[in-house]
Amino acid sequence: MTIKLYCFGESGNAYKAALPLELSGLDWEPVKVDFFGGETRSPEYLQNVNEMGEAPVMVDGDVRLTQSGVIQMYVTEKTGRFGGETPEEAREVMRWCFWDNHKLSSQAGMTRFLMNFLPEAKRPEGVIPFAQGRLRAAYKTLDAHLEGREWMVGGGPTNADFSCCGYLFYPEPFGFVRSDWPQIDRWLSNIEGLDGWKHPYDLMPGSPADRA
Amino acid sequence: MTIKLYCFGESGNAYKAALPLELSGLDWEPVKVDFFGGETRSPEYLQNVNEMGEAPVMVDGDVRLTQSGVIQMYVTEKTGRFGGETPEEAREVMRWCFWDNHKLSSQAGMTRFLMNFLPEAKRPEGVIPFAQGRLRAAYKTLDAHLEGREWMVGGGPTNADFSCCGYLFYPEPFGFVRSDWPQIDRWLSNIEGLDGWKHPYDLMPGSPADRA
Structure with missing residues (x-):
C-alpha cells in the first residue's frame, strides 16, 4: 500500500x-x-x-x-x-533531531513565515531580529559540529541530516545566508548530491509561485 | 556506578x-x-x-x-x-516529546528566562507577548488532549508527561496560569501525586533563592 x-x-x-x-x-x-x-x-x-x-x-x-x-x-x-549504525550513533542521531526541533527548524520556520508569508502590517515588532539572533547561535553550533565531517553522524546520511537541513534549501530570505557558513554550505552540497535528492518545491506540492 | x-x-x-x-x-x-x-x-x-x-x-x-x-x-x-507499552504507544510518546520540544518547553523556557532572569533593560521589545500567544496555542492543544485522560499516553506516566510538564511547576510568572487550564491542572496533580515526585527546586541544585 x-x-x-x-x-x-x-x-x-x-x-x-x-x-x-x-x-x-x-x-x-x-x-x-x-x-x-x-x-x-x-x-x-x-x-x-x-x-x-x-x-x-x-x-x-x-x-x-x-x-x-x-x-x-x-x-x-x-x-x-x-537511524545510525550502532546504539551510540542512534542516540547521536536522536540528539540532533531533538536539538533541531528545539533550536533550529522551529525558529527558522517561524522566522521565514513571519518574513515571507505574513502581510507586512501583521508582522510583530521586534520578534524577527530576536529570532534571527537565536538562529545565528544555532548555525554556529551546526557549523562547528560539521567541521571535519561529511555528515552529522557517522559515515553517511541519517535523520540528523534530514532534520537539520529542513529549512536550509529554501530561497526565501529569513536570515540564513549559506555562504556565511562554510561547513554548513559544504554539508548541504553533500545532501544535494545524494542519489534521488530533490528540493522541497520539487518533492512536495505547493510553492509560493502558486499563490503569486 | x-x-x-x-x-x-x-x-x-x-x-x-x-x-x-x-x-x-x-x-x-x-x-x-x-x-x-x-x-x-x-x-x-x-x-x-x-x-x-x-x-x-x-x-x-x-x-x-x-x-x-x-x-x-x-x-x-x-x-x-x-516509553509506552506497545509500539503504537511508543510512537505516541515520541510524538508528544517532539511536539513539546518544538512548541511548548522551548517557548516556555525562553519566555520565563526573559521575564524572570534577564535584567528588565535587556528584555527585547515585543518578544514576550508574541511568545505568550504561541504558548497559549500550545496550552490549548495540551488541555484538549488531556480531556478525559489521566496521562498523555496510555494508562500511566510516560516520557510524554515528563516532557510536557517540564516548565509547568515553576512559580515564576511567564504567562502560564494553571487554573486557566482545567485539564492541564488535573494532569499536573496526577504527576505531583506520583510516588517519589519532587518539585524541580527540590530535585535539582540551584534556585532563584540562591541568587537573591
Missing part, C-alpha cells in the same frame, strides 16, 4: 519527513495540505487529522503519525536506514 | 531528564551547572561537555548524552519504563 504524506512545499517540517521517505525507496505519495487556506487550523483537521494542528501527517494503512521526527523513526523502523 | 546529571534547578529541560531518572529508581545524582555564571557558554564546556552549550548532560560510565528527550529514551532503554 502506498504511504501517504500530508504535506505542502513551503513546510520544512514536512520536508524533514518527505526526504527520507523519498531516499529510502519506500512507495509513498504526497497529498497537499492547504495550509495557507487554513486547513490545518480547521475544526475538521484538528478533530480527524491532527490534534496538534500541524503538517506533516503520515498514513500507512492503519498507522497514522505526526511530527517529522517520529515519521523519520518509522522510516528507519521499516527500512533499517538513516 | 552512579549516573551523573549535570543540571540546575531553574532548568525545565533538565527537570525533564531528572524526573524520570528519579522515578525510575536508577542510582543517580545531580551535579550543579553554573548556568547563570556562564558555564554552559564557556569554551571549556563547549569543547569538553556539550557542543550545544546546553544542560542537561547525563554521564553513565562511558555514555555521555545530552538533550532531555534522548536521556529519557536512555532511562527507558535501561529500565523498560516510561
